[in-house]
Amino acid sequence: MPIGTSRQFRPLPVPNVKVGGYWGEWQDAVCDSTAEILLDRCVKARMLEQIDVNVPSPGIVIPIIHWLGTAQMFWDSDLAKSIETIAYATYRKPNPELEARADEIIDMYERLQEPDGYLNSFFQRIKPEWKWTNLRDFHELYCSGHMIEAAVAYFQATGKRKFLDIMCRNADLLVARFGRGPGQVRGYCGHEEIELALVRLARVTGERKYLDLAKYFIDERGTQPHFFDEESLRNGRDPSDYVFKNYEYNQSHLPVREQRKVVGHAVRAMYLYSAMADVATEYHDDSLTQALEALWADLTGKQMYITGGIGPSMNNEGFTDYYDLPNDSAYAETCASVALVFWANRMLGRKPDGRYADIMEQALYNGAITGLSCDGKTFFYDNPLESTGKHHRWVWHSCPCCPPNIARLVTSIGSYIYGVADEEVAVHLYAESTADILLAGNRKVSFSQKTNYPWSGAVSIEVTPENATTFALSLRIPSWGKATSVKLNGDAVQADQLTEDGYLRIEREWKAGDTVALDIPLVPRIMKANTQVRQDAGRVSLMRGPLVYCLEGTDNSDNLNAVVLHQGASHAATAVIPDLRGAIAIDLPALREVATSDELYYESDLVAVEQTSARFVPYHLWDNRYPGEMLVWVRDNGASK
């Protein structure tokens, strides 16, 4: 279906979907551990002292690095993402104590908020003189954005309106302050986030003004005269004295509709594109969608790790050159893959399209969830695809953005499974779950998925409308699963005739008890990277379904770069990994080079080769057992033939 049709797919509110199985275990880990850990560690970092007007301000706890801004400047966002996580977690597993702690923080924010709606603990309690002086670097609107998201989540999960009301007052201040009207500031935030938050706020409140402000921020970004130039001059700073050299870093180098190349800080880029996609959906804005489609092709065709990790460089926490994807030094921040999931999901707002859903799933299962340990207690910030044994999850970080980001994604994963339009339900993800859907505001349909996905490809979906009703059900057929077979109430469906853009579309009258069964083949696939990715030259990786696999030292002993694959995927065998949630390992025959000399360099006839078997495990589960080396791209000498 072409751009610009009237279909608008929106995600379900988190409370409408209950997941079990694979994602249920992740959610339980967050409910049982992560949610409380996040709050405890925020408290330990002294965040509450910053927002509580009844105690002295802690002042500058983390020294300010002027050229970067500072971690402390966006503590409100860390707390907000933690509260968002708690909202979803306590909905799944009631935890009155934790909810009471969140209520207490919300009360603190209520006391802190100024009469005009302003709310930002750093600028109120530590540097009042910096208020509204540097939108480029200071994350002021970014913090509002995360607090809005948290408020929406807290309202949806608990029914309590206080936080939502606080943040509506804050958003009203922004509506008044920013825009093109007389006396308004024609500005926007250096770190995008407020835009997508305003869309969420508009959807839950029904208030158009929030949507319009999101659209204004997007429309205004990168226009000339440049707001960040003018803001710098107004505040006595030289615009050319900017550590990131140019505005590509925050995607304000061009008006957004003219952008075709994904540049700069990865999380910022993804949050911007997410909001652009939302606005494109809500306003049927084809000009945004055209830019987004080009940006999507640019990212996924030239700048993405096979894990869905993005942003290879630590220097700008972002993008570098095309096809520059170093494995051992990959930054690939957890937040960036989380944000890619956000964007992909929102690209599905105008129609189901496997281009977006496939990558959403790939980033979710590999780039994002890797950031959380199985026990929910430790975290990866950066996600390399090769480790010499020194890269491990940490307990906390001076910039603790990733832990609550992956935790809120895990606990809200239910809302990523379906896209709902007035006359159509799209199934983007397969996951053991039940969902309550309201079509066109009045037709109740519940969905129940039974599956052991991603370990098994068998999925059964039972559709139960309150009353028999007609709508289209669009089932994603992964691009790697073209041999998927589909049955409706036991009868085979001619999938290839009904499939468009990677979705099998069944339009009919649905009755209670109707069941669709998919059998998605999960055969191991040997993958190569484009020959322009020099870091992967001569190497292959292994995938099964949406999962990227890797070698770990604990299964294969050290020096993983001495392992050479020489036989194709048809020689693969699967096995369940003990003590790892029923995860599936893949064993492949392999060779291992063995030095017959201690010399550092030698003429080439001194290398011997021995037969071995290489055990691959899902990348996202690495570093959950005995710590050691890890490798995704493995040397190839025949496996790819």
Added chain:
Amino acid sequence: MPIGTSRQFRPLPVPNVKVGGYWGEWQDAVCDSTAEILLDRCVKARMLEQIDVNVPSPGIVIPIIHWLGTAQMFWDSDLAKSIETIAYATYRKPNPELEARADEIIDMYERLQEPDGYLNSFFQRIKPEWKWTNLRDFHELYCSGHMIEAAVAYFQATGKRKFLDIMCRNADLLVARFGRGPGQVRGYCGHEEIELALVRLARVTGERKYLDLAKYFIDERGTQPHFFDEESLRNGRDPSDYVFKNYEYNQSHLPVREQRKVVGHAVRAMYLYSAMADVATEYHDDSLTQALEALWADLTGKQMYITGGIGPSMNNEGFTDYYDLPNDSAYAETCASVALVFWANRMLGRKPDGRYADIMEQALYNGAITGLSCDGKTFFYDNPLESTGKHHRWVWHSCPCCPPNIARLVTSIGSYIYGVADEEVAVHLYAESTADILLAGNRKVSFSQKTNYPWSGAVSIEVTPENATTFALSLRIPSWGKATSVKLNGDAVQADQLTEDGYLRIEREWKAGDTVALDIPLVPRIMKANTQVRQDAGRVSLMRGPLVYCLEGTDNSDNLNAVVLHQGASHAATAVIPDLRGAIAIDLPALREVATSDELYYESDLVAVEQTSARFVPYHLWDNRYPGEMLVWVRDNGASK
């Protein structure tokens, strides 16, 4: 011959050797361009203003980075190395104008020197209050060291004593100040250099006190209580607040005789070991030699690039983990390979040994000389073994240590060719040259080498004693050249019976006209790295004689990582590269992978392969023609069989 015998091999003074051929061309480039460029760029950097008491001090030109010290702090060393270069260059090609400029600088230093001998323009003209407050970080003795080296060179090359006298007064101040006597400071410099300089000063002046001070600095280093701890406390600094965490950075973590692992800043380490080797030679100190032999094995067996580049990390400009040798991000500073040549040369002080001479040659022809362009006008600071096309020589650097370091090595290369003991002459390097040697202080022998080495392996050495005389001639047989044939006056010599430690030793009475002819086979060799070097896994490099080869984009088009070698060195053909000083290229049949898909990742059956020929050129000559990609370690699929 075991450690501790009485043989002591010393290098010839630079003026005693005149080189032509390959090295003559490099020396001409320095004489014609580099020597003057160095001085011009030092002037442009405002260095002369800092030393000239007749003009106002420029103050802090380059902002001081406290935790690192600053480039400006060691400007005296940059000027000194430039004057050392000028000394050698004007000896080869008289340049009265340039010599006059050097004389003028020496006059400035004479005016600047304090009555007690103190001389350091930074501490005299910019920060007098910092004098003698921080030997750990401030390079104070380091600068004296380079100025002493320059003074020795200037005296040897021009016969003028003024600079030497200045620096003897400075050295006398150090002799008085540092030591274990009453009232003396038990300190040493954080950046080693003064030690090897004092040995040179002792050798040219015959003054034992300078040698003894060098030995003191070496003996004292790393002993407890630790000098840098005590110095920090004395000057109000917390010793634990050291950016490099521990004293491995400057090799003072242990007494030097207990050191077995090469650690820290690479240039510092090499300068220390160089001085240790000198002192071991001069004092017949077996305990130093034992430590040095272990350190040598550690460096060359686990931490050295095949180019003789050392110190892979930019963070500490030095060493990291064993077998950690990344190619694209290799720091491998030019200065570090220059300093490895220094160390290797000094390891030959106690006996000829191919272990040291082979690496000296390898570092010289690959790690070091690569730092200078063929025209002598631009420089590499870091020397990666892979480039995506963005790494190029620069005109100048805020820390301009490398340009004068490689320039002084090039112009003094003659002194590395021979090692001279009382009854023996060792030929360490083969190079078109003539040399005047004085054996045991009274027997004159001249040597004339005729060769087109390193392009050809044919070498003819004519030995011309003033009067027929008996001594041993030790000829290096490179470890890669075991099939070398040797003839004495036309008759074959049974090389294998006379060869020990990689040197063929001919002891006889030598008469005028005696000629030794060597034929060293220069066949291309396919090299592999130890399987523990993960970055080189599945790859090979190509060497011919001492030269490491590489692929350049200009010869092979882009995307060098798509090139796969599949045939052995016996398929290699050689050719002369146009416009590159008669350098020899090597052509090998190869395959090139070609993508049949634009996708970033695909299942493995989409890659095609085409036949091609790969042109290899000497690594040290890369980036002298059309700029582009470069690659040393090339993918292997059969070439190493």
